[in-house]
Amino acid sequence: MYSIGELSRRTEVKVPTIRYYEDIGLMPPAERSSGNQRRYDRAGLERLSFIRHARDLGFSIEAISSLIVLEETPDRSCLDATRIAERHLAEIRDKIRRLTALEAELQRITGACEGDSAAQDCDILAALADHDLCADAH
Amino acid sequence: MYSIGELSRRTEVKVPTIRYYEDIGLMPPAERSSGNQRRYDRAGLERLSFIRHARDLGFSIEAISSLIVLEETPDRSCLDATRIAERHLAEIRDKIRRLTALEAELQRITGACEGDSAAQDCDILAALADHDLCADAH
DNA sequence: CTTGAACCTCTAGTTGCTAGAGAGATTACC
């Protein structure tokens, strides 16, 4: 049995975060020692590792909840998991697309400024003040 | 003079958001009508447009505050604005880099699954459960 | 002068945690 600190070390999830996951029902209520401290077994470790990994991959808590349900009802098809992952992938691609557009715009703006003019002539501030100067709509 | 609703329409910033900006000091306290409703002039419109545009470009409220200070002290050099914008650009590039790595990993995971196997064999769930299956560290 | 839309303030909720206070439990060492 692991203490919460030990679990934290093994999964690299911070202690208060583990308690938070229990609060919101992502982790099941932990067993307790005689002194009311949380104790975890291998199942707890694996569940938290799963959560950690999914968070690393950017899944929302809500999506992870769904994935856990799927994991625990092994007679269900894997289609739902695929759908969740693919929706997430689509979101990530959308984010990348938007960030890339921002990058281009920002580069254009910062590139325009020499960096030594007085602020009333600063092209960055001018570009921010006037949307019409933008290359494309955002 | 514009009402808050009119300002909202012109800048495409929602009414409660405008009030929120005033609360946190990003917008100066608005003048009021005899009946205590907010009234804005051209300066208010321009300031909110500036904020809106900077938010669109992903600047944080804090960064925008700094930019506004720069805008209002025209004797200061534009170097600070450049620095803020460049730091932000670096952050965006970092985000893109991390998201792109995630995209590759997620694509690998979702691509592995046929989508018709039973959940206990689902490669997505297996990949999420076992970090060792990952192509690279994240 | 009335009606209905727009406005007011205030509180609380969102996501995914993090920080801190003050008290109790456990463990290591002598």
Added chain:
DNA sequence: GGTAATCTCTCTAGCAACTAGAGGTTCAAG
């Protein structure tokens, strides 16, 4: 077995950047 150091407990409050709703007031059109 004692005691000191380190965990751990619960609880509340805070972060960013808003959004939603309640309950009440003001404005503008007809």
